[in-house]
Amino acid sequence: GDSVTQMEGPVTLSEEAFLTINCTYTATGYPSLFWYVQYPGEGLQLLLKATKADDKGSNKGFEATYRKETTSFHLEKGSVQVSDSAVYFCALSVRSNDYKLSFGAGTTVTVRA
């Protein structure tokens, strides 16, 4: 089946530090890959996506590259802010089950001033 594994948290960083959250996947088809973010007390928002190999998704200073050879989609940001404190979810969707997102367990990130 389809599954996503992401690094466990929690992760605590100082402002302006570099953030990486690892994500790997297994999929029955050719997946589209996503990072969703959940700020405290809110629902999930799409942060970025990539729909084919070697695509780079980017938004709000975050980036992730679709690596088919390593089945990975790691999230990075070069200089985090306190406002980046949130839970980050890696997810995938395949065309044969396009109604469904398969999520990783989520990584809680706390950025300290």
Added chain:
Amino acid sequence: NAGVTQTPKFQVLKTGQSMTLQCAQDMNHEYMSWYRQDPGMGLRLIHYSVGAGITDQGEVPNGYNVSRSTTEDFPLRLLSAAPSQTSVYFCASKRDSVSYEQYFGPGTRLTVT
């Protein structure tokens, strides 16, 4: 344009009680889904719908019921609440089979005692 709305925001039930979680979207999206979020497990799909009058089961459908009589509304019914249904419930919608992004509501935090 309110997006995806959910009510109530919080609910406490006793074991054996029934209730309905409401979800509505005003974007004319074909697809709607219900997920539950549990610590360390990401989000798991309960039920989904690809259009009015069409529903199907996701990964964890037991104890839940859905219907989709209109494009806008997708209520989730708990038939006889159990402590294992204590969770945060998210409703999501997607425009159609071609689109990638799912839009999430703010969530309902349910506690069953």
